[in-house]
Amino acid sequence: MRILYKHGxxxxxxxxxxxxxxxxxxxxxFIVGVTINFYAGLYATAKASNYVEDIVLSNIPVMNVDAxxxxxxxxxxxxxxxxxxxxxxWLPFTAAALGLFYTIRxxxxxxxxxxxxxxxxxLDWGTIVSKFIGGNDLFFSGxxxxxxxxxxxxxxxxxxxxxxxxxxxxxxxIVLLGHFHYSIDVLAAFFITYTIFHISxxxxxxxxxxxxxxx
Numbered sequence: 001m002r003i004l005y006k007h008g009x010x011x012x013x014x015x016x017x018x019x020x021x022x023x024x025x026x027x028x029x030f031i032v033g034v035t036i037n038f039y040a041g042l043y044a045t046a047k048a049s050n051y052v053e054d055i056v057l058s059n060i061p062v063m064n065v066d067a068x069x070x071x072x073x074x075x076x077x078x079x080x081x082x083x084x085x086x087x088x089x090w091l092p093f094t095a096a097a098l099g100l101f102y103t104i105r106x107x108x109x110x111x112x113x114x115x116x117x118x119x120x121x122x123l124d125w126g127t128i129v130s131k132f133i134g135g136n137d138l139f140f141s142g143x144x145x146x147x148x149x150x151x152x153x154x155x156x157x158x159x160x161x162x163x164x165x166x167x168x169x170x171x172x173x174i175v176l177l178g179h180f181h182y183s184i185d186v187l188a189a190f191f192i193t194y195t196i197f198h199i200s201x202x203x204x205x206x207x208x209x210x211x212x213x214x215x
Contacts (some may be wrong), residue, residue: 022207026094062119068174069123089213104192109138109140
């Protein structure tokens with residue numbers, strides 16, 4: 001299988017019933033996953049208990065990185081949206097894999113309800129933004145895992161692979177410097193996300209075929 005970089009495939013894609021159905025279903029999977037993740041975060045925030053000591057957070061000073069955290073989130077969302085608009089054949093697998101990612105993450109954050117580290121930076125970017133990306137949905141770090149998943153998805157395209165790996169490193173540093181996540185949340189994200197990617201390749205095999213299709 002190979003990836004083509006040529007333009008002009010949109011018309012063919014949007015007349016392909018199988019592709020349109022898969023794009024619709026995968027988008028639905030993504031919406032469901034994000035919705036479940038959001039409400040699981042609200043639940044975890046409401047049930048949050050005491051904090052625990054952390055070997056990393058206890059030894060680095062907290063930094064005011066809330067702007068980097070919030071703006072960086074919007075930038076990577078805009079980047080991914082632009083890529084999927086430019087190459088619609090990438091939509092089914094990317095959306096489905098992210099939907100599975102957020103669904104599995106919702107299960108994890110619903111199981112254990114640690115409180116945030118005491119000197120954690122508090123987001124002041126409006127109620128909706130703060131609830132959506134700034135709750136106590138700690139384990140595992142979505143800001144670390146999601147760009148790493150995207151790096152795995154686009155691994156065969158080096159510019160995108162390294163871009164998303166850079167975003168992964170950026171967010172891993174930001175969530176630790178702002179004490180948004182415990183170090184175990186960040187470390188575990190890599191292992192769990194790697195597993196989710198390979199599950200996605202099995203479950204969404206046909207969607208992955210679209211990714212490499214010659215449109």
